[in-house]
Amino acid sequence: MSLKKINTKMLDLILEKMVETVDHSKDEIFQIGEQCRNDFEDLNNELLEVKEMVVKVIDEGDDLTRKSRLARLRLSEVSKHFQTYSEDQVREAYEAAHDLQMKLSMNRQLEKQLRDRRDELQRRLQSLGDTIDRAEHLCTQISVVLNYLNSDLRQVNEALEDAKQRQDFGLQIIEAQEEERKRLSREIHDGPAQMMANVLMRSDLIDRVYREKGSEEAIKEIRDLKKMVRSALYEVRRIIYDLRPMALDDLGLIPTLRKYLSTIEEYNHKTSIQFVNIGLDIRLPSKYEVALFRLVQECVQNALKHAESTHIQVKVEVKKDKITVVVKDNGKGFDIETQKTGSFGIMGMKERVDLLEGDITIDSKLGAGTVVLIQVPLNK
Numbered sequence: 001m002s003l004k005k006i007n008t009k010m011l012d013l014i015l016e017k018m019v020e021t022v023d024h025s026k027d028e029i030f031q032i033g034e035q036c037r038n039d040f041e042d043l044n045n046e047l048l049e050v051k052e053m054v055v056k057v058i059d060e061g062d063d064l065t066r067k068s069r070l071a072r073l074r075l076s077e078v079s080k081h082f083q084t085y086s087e088d089q090v091r092e093a094y095e096a097a098h099d100l101q102m103k104l105s106m107n108r109q110l111e112k113q114l115r116d117r118r119d120e121l122q123r124r125l126q127s128l129g130d131t132i133d134r135a136e137h138l139c140t141q142i143s144v145v146l147n148y149l150n151s152d153l154r155q156v157n158e159a160l161e162d163a164k165q166r167q168d169f170g171l172q173i174i175e176a177q178e179e180e181r182k183r184l185s186r187e188i189h190d191g192p193a194q195m196m197a198n199v200l201m202r203s204d205l206i207d208r209v210y211r212e213k214g215s216e217e218a219i220k221e222i223r224d225l226k227k228m229v230r231s232a233l234y235e236v237r238r239i240i241y242d243l244r245p246m247a248l249d250d251l252g253l254i255p256t257l258r259k260y261l262s263t264i265e266e267y268n269h270k271t272s273i274q275f276v277n278i279g280l281d282i283r284l285p286s287k288y289e290v291a292l293f294r295l296v297q298e299c300v301q302n303a304l305k306h307a308e309s310t311h312i313q314v315k316v317e318v319k320k321d322k323i324t325v326v327v328k329d330n331g332k333g334f335d336i337e338t339q340k341t342g343s344f345g346i347m348g349m350k351e352r353v354d355l356l357e358g359d360i361t362i363d364s365k366l367g368a369g370t371v372v373l374i375q376v377p378l379n380k
Contacts, residue, residue: 019146026142032196033135039200040128047121050114057111064104071097113215120222127229131196134236195232199225253289254281254316257296261314268304272311279318288376291352292316292325298349299327299372307331307370323358325374333364 210218265273303309309331358376
C-alpha cells in the first residue's frame, strides 16, 4: 500500500475505538473499586455489631460462671448431707447445677464463634482494603495509557508520511496497541471483575451456610473466599506489572528489573530466570530506564513464547559512559538469515535502540538458543 492510499481518518477512527475500549475498562475497574468500598462499609458495620455481641456474651459468661460456682457449692452441700434433704431438694440442686453448666458451655461456644467471626471479618476488611488500593493504582495506570493513546500515538500518524517502512511499522504499532487494549479489557473482565462478583455471591452464601449448617461449614466457605480474594489481588498485580511497573518511576531500572523478572519466573514455573547486575546501581534518565526495561521485557517474552526456553539469563552493566544489556536463553533459536524481514518484534527493538543512539546485535542458531546484546551510550 502506497503512502498516498493511507486513510488518516480511518486511523483516527481506530485510535478513537482503542481509547473507548480502554476507557470502558477503566470504568469497570472503577465499579469494582466502588463495590469493594460498599462491601468494606457493610463488613465494617457487621464487625462493630460482632464486637458488641462479644462484649455482651463475655459479660453473660462471667455471670453464668458465678452462678454455676454457687450452684456447684449448693450441690456439694446437698450431697454431703444427703439424709437431711428431701428427694425434691436433691433433684432441684442437681438440675440447677446441670442447667447452669450447660448454659455456660453454650456461652463459651458462642463466644468462640463470635471471636472467630470477628477475626475473619478483620482479615476480610484488610483484603478488601488492599483490593481497593490496587484498583485505584490500576485506574491511575490506565489513565497513563489513555494519555499515551491520545497524544503519543497521534505522532505516529504524522510519521507515516515520511517513509513506507515507517508507515508499515506505525500500522503494526496501532494494531498491536488495539490488541493489547482488548487483551487488557478481557483480562480485567474475565479475571478480577469476575472474581470480585464471585466474592459478593460467596459472601451471601456464607451467611446462609452459617445459619443453615453451622459455623464449621461457614468457616470452610470463608477459607474458599480468602483464596478467591487472594487470586483476584494476584491478577490485578499482574495486570499492573504488564502495563508499567510503578517501581520504575520510584526505584529505577535495576530494582524494577529484578522484581519484574522474579515475578515472571513465578508465572512460568518451567523456566528459571537469572538476573545479574555487575555495574553501577544508579538512577538513569527516564527515557533510558523505560526503553531498556521494554527491551528486556521484549527479549524475555520472546524467549518464553517463541523459543520455549527453560533458562534465561539477563545481565546488565551500567558504567559512567555506557549501558550494556545481555539477554541469553537456551531456547530453540532461529535462523537469522531466513528470519522474516521486518519482523515486528525485532523492528520495534531496533527502533527503541536507535532512539537511544545505541547498537543491538542478535546472535541465534537453530537449537542453540539466542543471545541479544544491547549497548547504549550515556550522553552526559
